[in-house]
Amino acid sequence: MDDIVVMSPADVVTFELDASGKEVVSRMMLESQLRERVLFKVKTTAPDQYEARPTAGLLQARQSLELVLGMTGVGVGVAPEAIDVRKHKFMVQAVKAPDSLPADATEEQIRQAWKDIPAELIMSKKVAVALKAPAKAEPELPEPAPATTKVEFAGAARADLDPQAQQEFDAIEKRLQRLAVEKAKVQKQVDALLAHEQELVELEAKKAEGGELVGIPIEQCIIMLLLSIMSIILFIPRGESSF
Incomplete structure (x- = not known):
């Protein structure tokens, strides 16, 4: 055939x-x-x-x-x-x-x-x-709605503001940025003081093990502690607004 x-x-x-x-x-x-x-x-x-x-x-x-x-x-x-x-x-x-x-x-x-x-x-x-056998038709799934990012949402919210409110919004945003920078600086100073204090404690411990008893002046400890507390109170904002 x-x-x-x-x-x-x-x-x-x-x-x-x-x-x-x-x-x-x-x-x-x-x-x-x-x-x-x-x-x-x-x-x-x-x-x-x-x-x-x-x-x-x-x-x-x-x-x-x-x-x-x-x-x-x-x-x-x-x-x-x-x-x-x-x-x-x-x-x-x-x-x-x-x-x-x-x-x-x-x-x-x-x-x-x-x-x-x-x-x-x-x-x-x-x-x-x-x-x-006849092929089974798969159910059609609805298309997911496009996701809105935080930046897109903030931009849309800002676009709805009047000029005066938008200026206030920008001023608050700049203020928050400055506070964030100051907070980082203060935190860095506090970390340095704590590290120095830890070094002194370790040094005194080593001297004590060698038989040499030398204490840390109480005045120095009090001054260091007060400086840390004052730095936190003066420079770290107690609360921040979120938008």
Whole structure:
């Protein structure tokens, strides 16, 4: 058969069932392998359920043709396993066309040509039928709303202010920036004092271990503690506004 016509698919035709119960369609390609014209014909073992379009025709040299294979009467919501298709088949027949057949032969002329061709010259191939459950449509998810960043929100809020309120807003923002800088400076000084105090404590501990008892003057400790407390009270803001 492949010497005359190549079929695709060549062994199994698959029908995907439609949930609506309407006719389901599959397709098959026929490709002539001869430099001469080829007659073809399509039959089925269950003509009440299947049909081919076209059922017969004439292929020119090296021509390809798509067959539409239809399956009807399936029913709504029928599962593939509920239909026995083990005996359902398509059969494709092909033969070299007689030279007497016109190039623009009609359907009637093609049918008559088949009647005149000896059976031993006809090549045939059977193709099985398979069913596939209908594909389930995935639910459409709503698109997420675009996220609004903090900068975009602040810009939008500022755009809604009148000129005077916007000036006040800018002044407060600059004030907060200056306070943040001062806070960082004070924190740095406090960290330095605490580090120095820790060094003195470690030094006294080492001297005590060596038998040399030298105490830290109480006045120095009090002054250092007061400086730390005053720095925190004077320079670190007690609260900040957020926008």
